[in-house]
Amino acid sequence: MSLLSESERSGCLKILKLMSNVDLLSLSDTVTNKLIVVEDVTEARETILSFTKNAEELLKRKKVHRDIIFKYLAKEGVAMPPSSEKHQLVKRTLELWSASQTVGEEHIPGATDDIGQRAMPNTAATTADICQDTLVLGQQFCSWFFQMLNSQNPSLGHQPQDWGPQHFWSDVKLRLVARAGDEQMEEFLGAQLVSSRLLALTQEERLHFSPNLEPHGLKALTSPHGLVIVAVAGTIHRDTMCLGVFEQIFGLIRSPLEENSWKIKFVNMKIRGQDALVGAQVTAPALTCNSTELQMLCSV
Incomplete structure (x- = not known):
């Protein structure tokens, strides 16, 4: 046995x-x-x-x-x-x-309410519970998020994962800025609208996001009030073509009523097409925002 x-x-x-x-x-x-x-x-x-x-x-x-x-x-x-x-x-x-x-550790999900202490999470979005290293926190969240989002792209042939409004707070806000020549800005409010707009990027537009999880491409920090900020840069592809780069900032807040999981409070996303890139390195793009700018978001 x-x-x-x-x-x-x-x-x-x-x-x-x-x-x-x-x-x-x-x-x-x-x-x-x-x-x-x-x-x-x-x-x-x-x-x-x-x-x-x-x-x-x-x-x-x-x-x-x-x-x-x-x-x-x-x-x-x-x-x-x-x-x-x-x-x-x-x-x-x-x-x-x-x-x-x-x-000899017995890990119990949600055993601590302190982000910096060790506890085992019970959803993919709860990595902040167990990690003292905020960089690893950000790496793990982005790995989970973009794998789930990319799985919705029918051209990749992956089994679609559990995407939906359940991963967002009901009042979540998405700010999407795209620049490929002219700059266009869209804003969406609410879990259903935000979820649907992000889903359309992969499911309908068939984009594939490749985040740069190295230190120069990712930053993560926490506020005293429990907000976790994760910022990541990466490249955008369709099939074998690289279309440009993106920079995305997430705000995460714990959801204590749902098995100690975390949900997305806001998403700020910037997309730059190839035409808007002048001599930029697109294989492993670096973040343009710094920790001070991210810290300001903690007070929003």
Whole structure:
């Protein structure tokens, strides 16, 4: 039977909860050679854990897709490049569980209300709960956000992730400035409108956003009142063509009534087309705003 440690069992259970019901039931049949018939998905998860010899075996199962492991690591606050292959994600996950077991920590989601202290998050947008390093906080949020947004682009062939107004505060504000010759500015207020406008960028306009998660392309800071500011620069693509660069600033606020998750309070986005770039480096664009300017947003 299972020889999983406590941290491995806890982690494997979280991964199983991210799987579709169809894949979960299929995996249950696989690990038991169809000798056990389960009644529901809860029983399927417990059966899979009971018949799994070790964590690596489970992670390498075909039904445990790469995107599932990536999403799990994102929820745990572990920053991984979006281009990571499955074997790299498996290795990092095993390292995470091994480290947790070594120090004997029992991580409880939402165990602290202080951004700078350690606690395990329970949604991809809650990385601020566990990270003292605000740069890692920003990296993880942007990795989660842009992977989710890009997954809506039909030309990429990815399974669309859970995009929607639920990730935004009801009074969220989007300010979108685009410059490709003439400058155009749009403003949207409300979770549904903001969500729909951002979705249109990838789903309808088929844009693909590639954020620069290196220090010169990303900044993150927190205010004493709980607002988290994340700013990132990156390139915009359509198919194989680079169309220009973007700079995006997010304001995040904790949502204590929804399992300690974080929601987006405002988004300021600037897009510059190729025609507006004069000798600029577009492969890894740097932020033009500085920490002082971001700090001013904390008082908004």
